[in-house]
Amino acid sequence: MIGGGDTRLRLSTGDVFRLPAGREHPWLESLYPRGKRLDASLSRLEMVRWRGAVFLALIFISLAVGFRVAIAPVGDIMARAMPEALVERASNMVLAQLDLALQSESRLSQAEQDRISAEFGKLLPLAPARFATTDLHFRSAPAIGPNAFALPGNDIVLLDELVSFADDEDVVLGVLAHELGHVAEQHALRQIMRSAVIGIGIGLFLGNEDSVLEEIVGFGGSLVLMENSRGLxxxxxxxxxxxxxxxGRDPQALVKFFKRLSDECGDLCDGGGMLASHTSFRDRVRAQSE
Ligand SMILES: [Zn+2]
Structure with missing residues (x-):
């Protein structure tokens, strides 16, 4: 009956005794030829009744939930296990890629760069010792706009566009302190590793084929990452x-800046919301004033 077929017993008279599929006849098994008894027990395993279906569904659901819960901790463990030298090299490669594609040399005067670097230097001793070597890179990137970001290793990129847009050294330092926070907590590396865990998990669950299902699960994975990134x-x-x-700088500088941004262009440039990759400025202002 393997595969849901009928059971056929050919009798010595040439007659064929046929039992429709899906019915168990344990009493008949003793009459089966020796080799067919194994087939019969396999066939019984194959018959999943509603209880079996519920059981299997529970197994799949708990696997999926367990996987969802495991993404962050497993990714973080992988991030911690990465050799520092490798992370630093990856970080340099990202910077080189950005330089090739989007960034050019900063147009800030050397004096201005030195002043910002000196102020940034005061923040470094506050981070854990292994992040005290964090480098500040000055670049210009009109295509990216007013921004600063932390790379996977001990590197922070500050764009001229942010310096001129903020037009306030407290805000620039607040942003740099925020990026140093990302470095000190290894947020970029952890997000990369979490996304690797999602990729591996999808591969294990669905195999390595490009199906619509894989796209859908992948989309779910990126929502999980976004949800994580709000927390970060x-x-x-x-x-x-x-x-x-x-x-001795204004701890509220960043919050005031976010307020200004959300007041000036409202929902248009506020990256918050259900499917957004960025935390809403209003959420961030609210979180800091609690
Ligand atoms: Zn950030």
Whole structure:
């Protein structure tokens, strides 16, 4: 009956005794030829009744839920296991790629770069020792706009566009302290590793084929990453506020800046919302004022 077929017993008279599929006849098994008894027991395993279906569904659901819960911790363990030298090399490669594609040399004067670097240097001792070597890279990138970002290793890129847009050194330092928070908590590396865990998990669940299902699950995975990234942004904001206060700068500078942004262009440039990759400015202002 393997594969849901009928059972056929050919009798010595030439007659064929046929049982329709899906019915168990354990009493008949003793009459089967020796080799067919194994087939019969396999066939019984194959018959999944509603209880079996529920059981299998529960197994799949718990695997999926377990996987969902495991993404962050497993990714973080992988991030911690990465050799520092490898991370630094990856970080340099990302910077080189960005330089090739989007970034050019900073147009800030050397004096201005030195002044920002010196102020940034005051923040470094506040981060854990292994991040005290974090480099600040000055670049210009009109295509990216006013921004600064932390790379997977100990590197922060500050764009001229942010310096001129913010037009306030406290804001620039608040942003740099925020990026240093990302570096100190290894947020970029952890997000990369979490996304690797999602990729591996999808491969294990669905195999390595390009199906619509894989796209859908992948989309779910990226939602999980975004949800994580909101938490990481708020964490970096709060580290920034603390460190700014410690070096005698305005800890509220970043929050005021976000307020200004959300007041000036409202929902248009507020990256929050259900499917957004970025935390809403309003959420961030609210989190810092709690
Ligand atoms: Zn951030």
């Amino acid at each position: 942004e708020l964490e970096a904001d709060s580290l920034s506020a603390g460190w700014m206060a410690e070096i």
